[in-house]
Amino acid sequence: MVEALQILLSGLVVGSIYGLVGVGFTGIYNVTGIVNFAQGDFAVVGALMTITLNLAGVPLLPAALLAIAITCALAAVVERMAIRPVRQDVIRGIIITIGIGVVIQGVAVIAWGTDAQPMPAFSGERPIEFFGATLLPQSLWVIGTAVALVGGLYVFFQHTYLGKMFRACAMNPFAARLVGMRVATMSAISFMLSGILGAVAGIIIAPIALTQYDSGLQLGIKGFVACIIGGFGNPIGAALGGLLLGILEAFAAGYVSSGYKNAIAFVLLLVFLFFRPGGLLGEMERASS
Amino acid sequence: MLRFLILALALAGSLLLNSGYFTNLLVIIGLHTLPAIGLALLMGYTGQISLGHAAFYGLGAYGAAILGRRLGLDPWLDILVASVIVAVIARWIGALVFRLRGHHLAMATLAFGIIVHIGLVELRDLTGGPNGLTGIPPLSIFGHKLTSDFAIFPVVWGACLLMMALAQNLVGSPLGLSMRAIAENERVAASVGTDVAAVKRHIMMLSGFMAALGGGLYAHYIGYLSPGPFDVGFSIRLLLMVAVGGFANIWGVLFGVVFITLIGELLKPLGSYDVIAYGALLIIVIIFFPRGLLEGLGGLLAHLKSPLLRGAK
Numbered sequence: 108m109v110e111a112l113q114i115l116l117s118g119l120v121v122g123s124i125y126g127l128v129g130v131g132f133t134g135i136y137n138v139t140g141i142v143n144f145a146q147g148d149f150a151v152v153g154a155l156m157t158i159t160l161n162l163a164g165v166p167l168l169p170a171a172l173l174a175i176a177i178t179c180a181l182a183a184v185v186e187r188m189a190i191r192p193v194r195q196d197v198i199r200g201i202i203i204t205i206g207i208g209v210v211i212q213g214v215a216v217i218a219w220g221t222d223a224q225p226m227p228a229f230s231g232e233r234p235i236e237f238f239g240a241t242l243l244p245q246s247l248w249v250i251g252t253a254v255a256l257v258g259g260l261y262v263f264f265q266h267t268y269l270g271k272m273f274r275a276c277a278m279n280p281f282a283a284r285l286v287g288m289r290v291a292t293m294s295a296i297s298f299m300l301s302g303i304l305g306a307v308a309g310i311i312i313a314p315i316a317l318t319q320y321d322s323g324l325q326l327g328i329k330g331f332v333a334c335i336i337g338g339f340g341n342p343i344g345a346a347l348g349g350l351l352l353g354i355l356e357a358f359a360a361g362y363v364s365s366g367y368k369n370a371i372a373f374v375l376l377l378v379f380l381f382f383r384p385g386g387l388l389g390e391m392e393r394a395s396s
Numbered sequence: 397m398l399r400f401l402i403l404a405l406a407l408a409g410s411l412l413l414n415s416g417y418f419t420n421l422l423v424i425i426g427l428h429t430l431p432a433i434g435l436a437l438l439m440g441y442t443g444q445i446s447l448g449h450a451a452f453y454g455l456g457a458y459g460a461a462i463l464g465r466r467l468g469l470d471p472w473l474d475i476l477v478a479s480v481i482v483a484v485i486a487r488w489i490g491a492l493v494f495r496l497r498g499h500h501l502a503m504a505t506l507a508f509g510i511i512v513h514i515g516l517v518e519l520r521d522l523t524g525g526p527n528g529l530t531g532i533p534p535l536s537i538f539g540h541k542l543t544s545d546f547a548i549f550p551v552v553w554g555a556c557l558l559m560m561a562l563a564q565n566l567v568g569s570p571l572g573l574s575m576r577a578i579a580e581n582e583r584v585a586a587s588v589g590t591d592v593a594a595v596k597r598h599i600m601m602l603s604g605f606m607a608a609l610g611g612g613l614y615a616h617y618i619g620y621l622s623p624g625p626f627d628v629g630f631s632i633r634l635l636l637m638v639a640v641g642g643f644a645n646i647w648g649v650l651f652g653v654v655f656i657t658l659i660g661e662l663l664k665p666l667g668s669y670d671v672i673a674y675g676a677l678l679i680i681v682i683i684f685f686p687r688g689l690l691e692g693l694g695g696l697l698a699h700l701k702s703p704l705l706r707g708a709k
Contacts, residue, residue, distance in 0.1 A: 209675030
């Protein structure tokens with residue numbers, strides 16, 4: 108029983124990580140319709156920047172804030188240089204984000220090498236007892252941040268003026284422009300938002316999941332799967348999908364084999380793509396209309 | 397037809413240089429051209445993105461090696477049988493994934509590629525796991541083993557020229573017109589009587605066959621297989637080759653393969669910088685040269701020339 112609880116807990120934590128990465132997709136997707144294949148790499152940049160700044164003597168919190176700002180700026184540059192020229196064409200946009208991911212990974216190898224970089228936990232390493240199972244304090248940070256970001260984003264998209272503009276641009280960019288929205292500006296803001304979300308996710312999970320130059324691909328794909336399971340563009344769906352994926356993976360690793368753990372995500376992805384492409388909650392636009 | 401003759405003559409002429417390095421490079425280019433042509437048919441002409449083509453290449457390579465080892469098939473036969481099996485697999489994968497489009501299709505094919513890669517690593521009894529398979533016998537003709545680059549060269553390029561000619565004929569045929577119609581607009585294609593799903597499946601099958609053929613030849617040429625070369629990175633490099641070639645352009649894709657392989661060779665001494673170059677090139681080509689680097693640069697030159705000429709008048 109304790110064993111099952113332990114697996115469930117670690118599944119929850121890993122699931123929150125996937126959810127955290129997954130919500131990062133929502134910003135860009137909800138405005139441009141582009142799935143950012145470099146989303147996981149934004150998380151890696153945020154985490155590695157923080158680690159480097161921290162090692163250079165900057166305290167953790169300012170280092171993290173600075174890294175988030177840098178990632179945000181990077182995302183803005185990416186949008187301006189690479190995405191704006193092909194706005195009309197989603198497939199070309201996707202291929203470009205793949206290229207951006209490749210470039211970021213290449214630069215990361217040169218800047219940080221191929222070794223995994225550790226980051227100190229935010230509030231100590233002493234495990235917390237919980238009905239016989241144990242939990243690292245950092246896990247609470249992960250779960251807490253996931254809950255806060257998901258809730259905040261949901262309110263943002265549903266109840267703020269800017270959030271509603273975001274969704275309007277996704278539904279019909281032409282009509283959005285017709286009523287006076289600057290779609291190009293919205294696109295830039297959406298990239299900056301996704302950059303921030305990615306960096307926050309990367310930094311929060313760094314003490315648990317060691318970060319190296321190519322972690323981004325795996326993280327990004329897991330986040331994408333979380334989005335597909337829950338419903339693309341819907342932050343609550345992404346969190347729900349992440350939790351489901353994390354728990355399933357944890358049980359599969361615990362009771363079947365850890366080698367095939369990664370395959371589960373992809374099998375789930377294919378199952379959902381074929382049988383319920385809108386995800387559990389449906390895409391945000393469909394759910395709310 | 398003339399182009400094929402010229403290419404064949406040029407290739408034969410290259411052997412006269414008697415340069416081991418150059419011949420080796422051309423063999424590698426040939427091996428990459430096969431999956432790249434397959435991907436061009438699917439992505440360029442039919443408009444269906446695939447981020448998992450390395451998987452077909454890998455399945456062809458491992459399939460040929462395993463069939464040869466387990467069933468004792470002759471290398472020539474095991475390449476052919478493996479390619480046919482992969483073609484059948486590709487057809488069924490196509491039947492599944494082509495229910496999707498856009499980013500869903502991109503992710504599904506990426507997932508397929510990663511699942512196959514995980515399978516190659518994890519199915520240790522069959523694939524040798526991360527250590528791979530060693531001692532794959534070379535192809536042989538009448539007992540004469542084709543181990544050197546010079547000996548394998550005609551086989552690889554023979555297969556390449558054959559598949560290029562096949563692809564060229566296909567895109568000129570009525571089926572080729574259907575493919576282009578699907579790439580332009582599926583609904584219009586369907587409205588004039590094209591069985592869209594069937595065309596996509598057939599092209600996927602052919603595309604898988606070409607990739608697997610390249611993989612099978614690779615396995616018997618290298619003689620050693622590990623999962624590494626068949627990862628997502630290779631799928632993306634194939635995508636880059638096709639993009640540089642201008643997607644719907646057989647000869648352009650050949651240029652793309654040559655160009656990317658040469659860039660890889662040039663950047664080899666710099667270590668990991670080649671990855672950055674690949675990524676940057678992919679972005680630049682997609683933004684500025686959507687019809688390929690050759691045509692794009694040609695257009696650019698003409699653009700630069702015209703005001704100069706006008707100025708002279």
